[in-house]
Amino acid sequence: MSITRRPHVRLRAIATAVLALEAAGCGCPDPEPDTSEFTGTVKGPDLKNAREDGDTDEARCEAACRVVAAEVLDEIEKCEAKGPETDPSKPWAEGVEEITVTCTATYTPFQFCTGRRPQGHKEADIAVQSRAGWFAVHAHLERAAVTAFRELAAWLTGRGAPAGLVGRCRDAAADEVRHADALEALALRDGAEVPPPRADPPVDDLFAVACHNAVEGCVSEAFAAVVAAHQAAHARSLELRVLFTRIAADELRHGQLAWDLHAWLWDRLTPAQQTAVAELQARALLDLPGNSRGAAAATPRELGWPDPAHAARMAELFARRLRDAAGLAA
Ligand SMILES: [Fe+2]
Ligand SMILES: [Fe+2]
Structure with missing residues (x-):
């Protein structure tokens, strides 16, 4: 140069x-990021934040996905949240203290x-x-x-x-x-x-x-x-x-x-x-x-x-x- x-x-x-x-x-043009599946449990303040962060269940699931992923996520392609074994279909119901999240997402390493x-x-x-x-x-x-x-x-x-x-x-x-x-x-x-x-x-x-x-x-x-x-x-x-x-x-x-x-x-x-x-x-x-x-x-x-x-x-x-x-x- x-x-x-x-x-x-x-x-x-x-x-x-x-x-x-x-x-x-x-x-x-956008760069090509990597894609991975992440799974884990979310509870306590993280669960509270995920609940409050989203206006819809999909947005709540994405917020929870960001918690379980060890990487910082670019795009979340698929996200599923499950509640307790007694009623897995209602992860966002009041009183649920722990959920399991499985999501597929793309990510790129970054620094703010x-x-x-x-x-x-x-x-x-x-x-x-x-x-x-x-x-x-x-x-x-x-x-x-x-x-x-x-x-x-x-x-x-x-x-x-x-x-x-x-x-x-x-x-x-x-x-x-x-x-x-x-x-x-x-x-x-x-x-x-x-x-x-x-x-x-x-x-x-x-x-x-x-x-x-x-x-x-x-x-x-x-x-x-x-x-x-x-x-x-x-x-x-x-x-x-x-x-x-x-x-x-x-x-x-x-x-x-x-x-x-x-x-x-x-x-x-x-x-x-x-x-x-x-x-x-x-x-x-x-x-x-x-x-x-x-x-x-x-x-x-x-x-x-x-x-x-x-x-x-x-x-x-x-x-x-x-x-x-x-x-x-x-
Ligand atoms: Fe500053
Ligand atoms: Fe500054």
Whole structure:
């Protein structure tokens, strides 16, 4: 791949175009996921969540299927729930304490793109197939983003970066504190614990920081802004629409900060390093649709995420626009 120009990206225009194009039904081919059968029992809070998550028995069964599957599911093709032996035909009746679920589903491994992981971040093992779990994993990632921006501000200060960039990182850290606090409160209210983020110390190396920013900031956090905007419009409750409206505006600023930082770092890289960073970024953009499809499948619909096919389409549109703006090869 050869990169001849300095990346110059205006994220707001791209995010607006992706949301508008996606809403107009602009599509692209979907990747081929794997298919498996899952079976297991669901009880306690998981059963309660499955009952409340669906408006129909089919939707309840799908919520329960997400609990028994060890993978995060893209699409559920078949789902059967059975109640106790005394009356297996009424798994969703009041008073039933345990059900058995058998389902056939497709899945793709994924990571949520929320927030910005600091360098050396260690992924927490949090089950995300419920509303409480979703809030917990996102509160955890938002808290990790606080560290990421604080480390970045300190590193940029040490490198004599413009005060504007340093100040924007400090402001972003303060935004991430608010995001983490808000999502942690929702997780706790739903009965989930939020594990604190863990990470190795950051590496003091310009190339390492550029690689990290090119993926975590320019791709993950920037796309998180688009998804948050979708949640702001589609989350079921007013409380969540208000919260995601605020988060979307903040994440859009953070995504733009990542691209402005990318340009500053770019000027300090050797041509070979620029090529390596661009390749890494192109790979992250290529992985984004599959990753987003998986994340969407693990997200309860009430939270306003697009459905899996829809999320993959948005990610593909986003990746295409970013490639054009940044001069990256497909
Ligand atoms: Fe955030
Ligand atoms: Fe952010």
